Amino acid sequence: xxxxxxxxxxxxxxxxxxxxxxxxxxxxxxxxxxxxxxxxxxxxxxxxxxxxxxxxxxxxxxxxxxxxxxxxxxxxxxxxxxxxxxxxxxxxxxxxxxxxxxxxxxxxxxxxxxxxxxxxxxxxxxxxxxxxxxxxxxxxxxxxxxxxxxxxxxxxxxxxxxxxxxxxxxxxxxxxxxxxxxxxxxxxxxxxxxxxxxxxxxxxxxxxxxxxxxxxxxxxxxxxxxxxxxxxxxxxxxxxxxxxxxxxxxxxxxxxxxxxxxxxxxxxxxxxxxxxxxxxxxxxxxxxxxxxxxxxxxxxxxxxxxxxxxxxxxxxxxxxxxxxxxxxxxxxxxxxxxxxxxxxxxxxxxxxxxxxxxxxxxxxxxx
Ligand code: MG
Numbered sequence: 035x036x037x038x039x040x041x042x043x044x045x046x047x048x049x050x051x052x053x054x055x056x057x058x059x060x061x062x063x064x065x066x067x068x069x070x071x072x073x074x075x076x077x078x079x080x081x082x083x084x085x086x087x088x089x090x091x092x093x094x095x096x097x098x099x100x101x102x103x104x105x106x107x108x109x110x111x112x113x114x115x116x117x118x119x120x121x122x123x124x125x126x127x128x129x130x131x132x133x134x135x136x137x138x139x140x141x142x143x144x145x146x147x148x149x150x151x152x153x154x155x156x157x158x159x160x161x162x163x164x165x166x167x168x169x170x171x172x173x174x175x176x177x178x179x180x181x182x183x184x185x186x187x188x189x190x191x192x193x194x195x196x197x198x199x200x201x202x203x204x205x206x207x208x209x210x211x212x213x214x215x216x217x218x219x220x221x222x223x224x225x226x227x228x229x230x231x232x233x234x235x236x237x238x239x240x241x242x243x244x245x246x247x248x249x250x251x252x253x254x255x256x257x258x259x260x261x262x263x264x265x266x267x268x269x270x271x272x273x274x275x276x277x278x279x280x281x282x283x284x285x286x287x288x289x290x291x292x293x294x295x296x297x298x299x300x301x302x303x304x305x306x307x308x309x310x311x312x313x314x315x316x317x318x319x320x321x322x323x324x325x326x327x328x329x330x331x332x333x334x335x336x337x338x339x340x341x342x343x344x345x346x347x348x349x350x351x352x353x354x355x356x357x358x359x360x361x362x363x364x365x366x367x368x369x370x371x372x373x374x375x376x377x378x379x380x381x382x383x384x385x386x387x388x389x390x391x392x393x394x395x396x397x398x399x400x401x
Contacts, residue, residue: 038080041150042126045086047071047136048111048118055239055333059092061136070236072099073139087111087122116209123203126196133213134191137236145230146191152227153193160214161229162186188212189229239333248400251298255289256392267343268357269321269364274348278391281310285320287343290393292327298399299331324364334399336367341395343376344385350376
């Protein structure tokens with residue numbers, strides 16, 4: 035197999051990524067049809083070997099993700115980052131080995147090549163950026179300002195002579211924050227190179243939401259008006275001689291809202307999630323179903339919801355503020371993000387004839 039750079043890179047991808055609160059390993063997050071870990075690994079094109087060290091549970095999926103990249107070897111990592119790199123190092127070949135976080139997809143090719151070159155000359159290359167805000171140390175409730183001129187944030191990829199790194203790992207048992215620390219603990223010196231501020235490690239939910247755009251969802255529903263039923267719209271009971279017919283409480287507005295949310299999240303609609311053939315949903319409050327939908331779409335964040343109720347009667351204008359408040363509370367978002375309007379259909383069609391009430395909803399979310 036031909037390669038351009040006689041170096042291996044270990045992609046450390048065995049963590050849980052739990053701080054991202056995605057409910058699954060953050061490196062498996064997909065943006066524009068590419069997972070974070072794949073986007074990260076692709077930055078190392080031309081390398082002799084790309085060793086992706088992942089958790090046992092993610093192994094089949096990882097093999098799938100990298101099936102078409104012939105220089106990728108997927109291996110099982112360990113309980114800790116140090117253990118993961120130690121396992122993966124057995125597969126490293128070539129003069130230089132880099133270790134890179136699986137959640138740093140924004141690293142530039144320039145930095146990668148600089149690390150390889152500097153490690154060839156100096157034995158190692160560890161990218162660092164200077165602290166760009168004031169730093170304090172804390173001991174209990176007492177804090178003390180530190181001179182930030184002497185503080186650096188350490189990034190990856192960290193590059194080392196392969197043989198020296200293997201020796202460092204075999205002489206240092208225990209767990210360390212990164213490879214530079216292992217290298218130093220083994221009595222070797224780390225050569226520092228300038229890192230990049232854009233080379234961030236994806237860690238927290240807002241980093242995923244802000245970087246990877248938004249989605250829109252649409253929902254629509256209609257229910258028949260009949261005597262002897264309560265009229266509930268947006269979780270608010272409304273005085274009227276008729277109510278909506280349905281398996282649940284037939285809250286047509288909440289049904290449209292739920293379908294909009296599920297659609298934005300790429301999930302099946304409420305007919306699939308809460309089938310009307312299932313007796314457990316008989317007479318159930320749609321607000322209860324909405325709270326289940328909110329759990330299902332977690333951790334998606336709602337930017338705004340816009341809904342319209344189509345009803346010839348009753349007049350809804352005075353009740354709309356209460357409905358807005360009710361929906362906002364159920365979704366755990368501010369009322370300013372929820373808007374609801376009402377319209378008649380000029381006596382046309384089933385709504386205009388007073389046979390039913392319809393509702394449509396659109397929602398904008400960040401993923
Ligand atoms: Mg419905």
